[in-house]
Amino acid sequence: MRKRVELPAVVALGSNLGDREQTLRDAVRELAAVSGVVVLAASGIVETPALKPDGIDESAPSYLNAVVLVRSALSPERLLEQLQRIEHELGRVRAERWGDRTIDLDLIDFAGLSRDTAELSLPHPRAWQRAFVLAPWSQVQPDAVLHGHGRVADLLRAATDPVTEYPARPLAEEVSA
DSSP states (O other): OOOOOOEEEEEEEEEOSSSHHHHHHHHHHHHHTSTTEEEEEEOOOEEEOEEETTEEETTSOOEEEEEEEEEESSOHHHHHHHHHHHHHHTTOOOOSTTOOOSOEEEEEEETTOOEESSSOEESOTTGGGOHHHHHHHHHHOTTOEETTTEEHHHHHHHOOSOOEEOOOOOTTHHHHO
């Protein structure tokens, strides 16, 4: 019998349109249902202002963000395909870069691998600068290291984007629901 190899991965979730909290919950549930993916942990939810190419946009709806730790038997590329499928099913429209969206699922890290293709960059190229990724990630994995950049806790201390805790039931409840 062949053993299935499962590797750790970090997925960041964000939503700033519609019922943001419910959309995050739906995304976690959908991710847990993907064959070959096991959700290990889900962070709490944080709220952040919308970040656009020119900086923070106070006129845009704020984001709810979270991080999910998974084990994946899928390749990084196949996992990314599944994340994009979930985005599509939850109403994501790719109209403008860094535009408002119902859901954004980013593959942040996959077993510390490095990739730089047209489809996928690992680790995620801007994650090391984004408190909206680093804060929830450090909640679920305080000793995390982002390959090529260092300890997540140290990166979070250097990040400048504002993050506040959002009062909500734990996202982890969606995995066992």
